[in-house]
Amino acid sequence: MEEKQRKQILQSLPPLLLEWYDRNKRDLPWRKDTDPYRVWISEIMLQQTRVEAAREHYIRFLRELPTVQALADCPEDKLLKLWEGLGYYSRARNLQKAAAIVAKNGFPHTAAELKKLPGIGEYTAGAIASICFEESAPAVDGNVVRVLSRVLSDGRSQDTLKKVLAEELSASYPPARRGDYTQSLMELGATVCLPSSPLCLTCPLLCVCEAKSDAFPLRKEKPKRRIFYKTLFVFCDKTRIALYRREEGVLRGTYAFFSIGREMDKGQAEAFLRLAGLKNFSLGSPLRHTHVFSHLEWHMTAYTVYSEEDAAKLTLPVGESADAPFSALFYAERSAAKREFSLPSAYRWALPPSDGDKD
Ligand code: SF4
Structure with missing residues (x-):
């Protein structure tokens, strides 16, 4: 697909997705406000973890550690106990290392600064910066790659797509409601544009989507465990x-x-x-x-x-x-x-x- 056409399609997405998001977003505990500490905890928990599994953990974690300072001061045993069941325990340890920095210096407001914190990569920095600070900073995870590789019929590798889409999306962010736009893309990937058997007939992007099927992203062979x-x-x-x-x-x-x-x-x-x-x-x-x-x-x-x-x-x-x-x-x-x-x-x-x- 030509660059110009890609650009036009990407620019047509925000109004379609925002309208759909307003009517269909799930009621999730981390969507109650845009406090950066809460958004940060939820984004880290949701990496490699299903929403249902993260929900109870999130509520308990914030009840026990309601502030960045409380997280920074938490004994490691208690922290890992709160993380029990979520797996990938290095995420909890990185959270605490970053909390010590944030408690001292305050919460960074830009994706570029957020990425300097332990455990915060491109995706999480984009999610926090757009949801909490309205920056045009996309959060391109596997869900978003799936949606956009289908919309654009793009069969390049996940890694290439992550980079390319982050740049292209950033240029097509709406002037307002940027955080909602980030969340609408994630939400569509999680609830409609499913890995297999996407629900195309109920999809707000049906009119612009090139693939209208699970033909993309192309599957790559997983390394053996x-x-x-x-x-x-x-x-x-x-x-x-x-x-x-x-x-x-x-x-x-x-x-x-x-x-x-x-x-x-x-x-x-x-x-x-x-x-x-x-x-x-x-x-x-x-x-x-x-x-x-x-x-x-x-x-x-x-x-x-x-x-x-x-x-x-x-x-x-x-x-x-x-x-x-x-x-x-x-x-x-x-x-x-x-x-x-x-x-x-x-x-x-x-x-x-x-x-x-x-x-
Ligand atoms: S039309 Fe289907 S394939 Fe295209 S974005 Fe929507 S759910 Fe995904």
């Missing part, structure tokens, strides 16, 4: 459960159960524990779960180990590899483990029910 096998041992005595704090790697700063880097059936698990020095114990039935990260897959088998002996005193048998030594384990009351420690969903499924647990 690395696969790891693990056996988790959930050590429990009468009232407590053994955890350790992950000090490095993925999920750093959260809590986990002891794990070995290979699969074991029940007989192998029992033999392993005896070799490690555990004498009196009983083993629960194996539970299996696969946890998928963007670049990794963990295929896990978990055993609950009931024993009154201290698991922190066991010794790793020669030739085995563990995510952390036995000595890193400490015991927490079972009911508190769920409530007070940030147990990410990668481990939470293996938590045995505590007394009085209904779920």
Whole structure:
């Protein structure tokens, strides 16, 4: 498509989208106002997270940490507990690093300045600058690329489109309601121009859209995820459960159960524990779960180990590899483990029910 035609199409979008947005926008808690702290938290939470999953977390997070200063001062354990279930914990840590800067220097008002803060990239800077400060700063994420690659029948790669569209969109922003325009594009991608089977017959852009189908963006092959096998041992005595704090790697700063880097059936698990020095114990039935990260897959088998002996005193048998030594384990009351420690969903499924647990 010629440049002139692209420009004309992009310039025709704001009135169509704004009118549609006014009638169809979802009632979401972060749309109640345009306070930059609130918009920032919502945009970071919504990266890689579904709206429904983010909604409750957002309300709880702001109830606990209502200001930038409160976020900057929050102990890491509490912060990661508030983030539990959202995944990608580095987002929470970056939020806190940026909060320390903002608490000292104030909130930047332009996309260019916002991008200097930890964890704020092109997309988030555009979202905050347009929604909170009415800058012509587009926020081009996967949703927006999908909508516009279809509207313009543009089959270039996602990365190229992100760059090109950010420039072109910026030049076609309306003179007013820029924040609403940013949100209307996101909203159309999230609710109408769906990845497969877009709802073209109800789309406000049907009259200008070239593709009117899911022909774009062209699919690219995803890199293969690395696969790891693990056996988790959930050590429990009468009232407590053994955890350790992950000090490095993925999920750093959260809590986990002891794990070995290979699969074991029940007989192998029992033999392993005896070799490690555990004498009196009983083993629960194996539970299996696969946890998928963007670049990794963990295929896990978990055993609950009931024993009154201290698991922190066991010794790793020669030739085995563990995510952390036995000595890193400490015991927490079972009911508190769920409530007070940030147990990410990668481990939470293996938590045995505590007394009085209904779920
Ligand atoms: S007409 Fe269909 S393909 Fe085009 S923008 Fe609307 S929903 Fe997407």
